[in-house]
Amino acid sequence: MYRVYSAAMTDHNNLARPLPNMPLAYLLGFAGVAIFGITLPVTRLALADFSPWFITFARALLGAAAALSFLLMTGRNLRHSENGRIFLAGLFLIFGFPAFMALAMQTVPASHGGVVLGFLPIATAAIAALIAGERHSPRFWLLCITGAVIVTAYSLWKGDGTSTGASLGDLWLLFAGLCASSGYVISGKLARSMPGWEVICRTLVLNLPLIAAGTWFSFEPTFLSASPSGLIAMFYLGLGSMFLGFFAWNSALAMGGIARIGQVQLLQTFVTLAASALILGEHIDALTLITAILVTALIFLTKRS
Secondary structure, X not given: OOOOOOXXXXXXXXXXXXXXXXXXXXXXXXXXXXXXXXXXXXXXXXXXXXXXXXXXXXHXXXXXXXHHHHHHHOOOOOOOOOXXXXXXXXHHHHXXXXXXXXXXXXXXXXXXXXXXXXXXXXXHHXXXXXXXOOOOOHHHHHHHHHHHHHHHHHHHHHHOOOOHHHHHHHHHHHHHHHHHHHHHHHHHHHOOXXXXXXXXXXXXXXXHHHHHHHHHHHOOXXXXXXXXXXXXXXXXXXXXXXXXXXXXXXXXXXXXXXXXXXXXXXHHXXXXXXXXXXXXXXXXXXXXXXXXXXXXXXXXXXXXX
């Protein structure tokens, strides 16, 4: 679920250019969506061996190490005039979203989180309108309200109003969504002056001192005896969700255009549902599937509003 789908804003003219390799663009786009879509169930898997806070910082440390290596190999200057906004984006995307998401995965199924966080594209567009002054039609706002009502009703119904854990998990998901949406808006604006992959690399590297300190203080000796599945999950979150997913997704957007490749994102909730069933053995009931379809349909409609 960790993505900056607006991070290819550097190329506004893709639709007017010849696109000779659309199959590769779609393949890369789906690869990015698949990597992000598996994040929730893999996070739940990692929680069997690690604490939410250690997962938050350790995955960022792995991603930052890869990002620093890539920036140095490409000869990028680590100083940048936008370091203030880059740092702020990191607070939301590196610390806020993963931490709240990991806390939520302690109490709610990954499939549940996939449905709730599936509303992120609309939430991000709404925050962009409120913060960045982007204009949307009344139809767009009606669809946003409808989507919010559907997701809220789903959360209340699944929680049944009696499970403190489920209710708390939904609260963490709400905070995770707000952090992600805010970070995406900031990153999208930054990506107007640099490639999308460079935004996430600089964000990770600039926050490296905080990441390293957080990893140190959240570490516990018991983590040294983590299971193989826990270690694989951690490396996936650090090198996949935090790093490689952005390269595949942003490259796809640059090659095929935001309007075309952006539609692939509609599959992400269903990737999460499938991964939750395959990796964790979660049962995907009819209500969850129907809600996922409704939310995806709303996202599809808002892209045309």
